[in-house]
Amino acid sequence: MLTKRIIPCLDVKDGKVVKGINFKGLRDVGYPPELAAAYEKQGADEITFLDITASLETRQTMLDIVSETAGKLFVPLTVGGGIRSVSDMRDALNAGADKVSVNSAAVKDPSIISECAESFGRQCVVVAIDGKRVDDHWEVFTHGGTKPTGIDAVEWAKKAEDLGAGEILLTSMDADGVKTGYDIPLTAAVADEVSIPVIASGGCGSKEHIYDVFAQTNASAALAASIFHYNECTVGEVKEYLRDRGIVVR
Amino acid sequence: MPLNITLTDYGVGNLYSIRRSLENCGAEVTVVRDMKEVLDAECVVFPGVGAFDKTMEKLQPYREDIREKLLSGTPALGICIGMQIMYNSSAEGTTPGLGVFDGDVVPLVGKVIPHMGWNQVVSDDPLMDGVGDRNFYFAHSFRGNPSEDITIGTTEYEGTEIPTFFRKANTYGTQFHPEKSSTSGMAVLRNFISFAESVL
Numbered sequence: 510m511l512t513k514r515i516i517p518c519l520d521v522k523d524g525k526v527v528k529g530i531n532f533k534g535l536r537d538v539g540y541p542p543e544l545a546a547a548y549e550k551q552g553a554d555e556i557t558f559l560d561i562t563a564s565l566e567t568r569q570t571m572l573d574i575v576s577e578t579a580g581k582l583f584v585p586l587t588v589g590g591g592i593r594s595v596s597d598m599r600d601a602l603n604a605g606a607d608k609v610s611v612n613s614a615a616v617k618d619p620s621i622i623s624e625c626a627e628s629f630g631r632q633c634v635v636v637a638i639d640g641k642r643v644d645d646h647w648e649v650f651t652h653g654g655t656k657p658t659g660i661d662a663v664e665w666a667k668k669a670e671d672l673g674a675g676e677i678l679l680t681s682m683d684a685d686g687v688k689t690g691y692d693i694p695l696t697a698a699v700a701d702e703v704s705i706p707v708i709a710s711g712g713c714g715s716k717e718h719i720y721d722v723f724a725q726t727n728a729s730a731a732l733a734a735s736i737f738h739y740n741e742c743t744v745g746e747v748k749e750y751l752r753d754r755g756i757v758v759r
Numbered sequence: 760m761p762l763n764i765t766l767t768d769y770g771v772g773n774l775y776s777i778r779r780s781l782e783n784c785g786a787e788v789t790v791v792r793d794m795k796e797v798l799d800a801e802c803v804v805f806p807g808v809g810a811f812d813k814t815m816e817k818l819q820p821y822r823e824d825i826r827e828k829l830l831s832g833t834p835a836l837g838i839c840i841g842m843q844i845m846y847n848s849s850a851e852g853t854t855p856g857l858g859v860f861d862g863d864v865v866p867l868v869g870k871v872i873p874h875m876g877w878n879q880v881v882s883d884d885p886l887m888d889g890v891g892d893r894n895f896y897f898a899h900s901f902r903g904n905p906s907e908d909i910t911i912g913t914t915e916y917e918g919t920e921i922p923t924f925f926r927k928a929n930t931y932g933t934q935f936h937p938e939k940s941s942t943s944g945m946a947v948l949r950n951f952i953s954f955a956e957s958v959l
Contacts, residue, residue: 584941
């Protein structure tokens, strides 16, 4: 039976992980390749790197980090942040990423999704959606959640699927950083409407939150950052908690 | 002398993980871009990146010879798409496959496609000896559909058993990615290397 995935996410800036890291036994606590390998040991099912600078000057730094990581990581690696074209995506894949997530650029020009899917296969195209509650629906925001688009998040997820996305990385702008739990209604709405896997993101502050999103929605995976970085619990502890409550994990 | 594995690079996607995995397991890896070199290989690994037609494109001129070589006992491992090209044809493309495995590649049916993530392989093949919980990483929308008895492992997906592990002659095929499957995957690759050494 397909297991639910736990994905630690590392926000990378200028080649370093920026969210506070409180890890024991590592030479360089902010160094992404070492952190990724440490999470694999804990039982992480995948790793996601988000390049939060994503400027032209730091692009090569990120690619170097990706290739170094790929040489020592034996679970899938997704890279996102600042992917603007098919050629950006090719660079990331050639550097060693298994999947690449695209966000603002896909909203601006949705054909990038189909072009990437045709060139590299849909299994490596992740469409990242930042959704925020506006009146009675969720609206897509781009550019790190700063720009409203007027597009409905559920409709956009369906369109991304039609265009060839292999997966949706769904972040709730309302829940992100607040640590009060995933946005269950948003996650459920999107996961019920698409037939590609949905990764829930934003708001995770405890292992209970991860249980809730799996128990109450059809999300295939849960992404989290700070609970792992601050050593609040390990990936292994989250999995044990889920297993005890009947959620199938690796 | 370590086993020398010829790893085919079709020019799409990266080979970092598979190369490093095989090296970690004790093999020496030669990456080839000219598929003619497959014909001189001691052991071949066909990695799982790209789409069916693109993967077959470079192999096409040597299709008959490669098929002959694998069927006559050269140890080989095809991963994901690298496994699917062992079949006669695929619903994903129009190019014929290598035809080592009789059968075709068909779309995977389910509520959520691609089948993406970690799932268990049920198999009693020696390649699974000592392989922990047998959970492996999958990422696919098509699957092998053999018309001969070559299935050596299956996986349950949305209530249906699908064939995910194959062997014919000394050619193994995995729908899962051992190179992305952490310690379980490394154990399978180590077993494959021992197997290849034993048949050489």
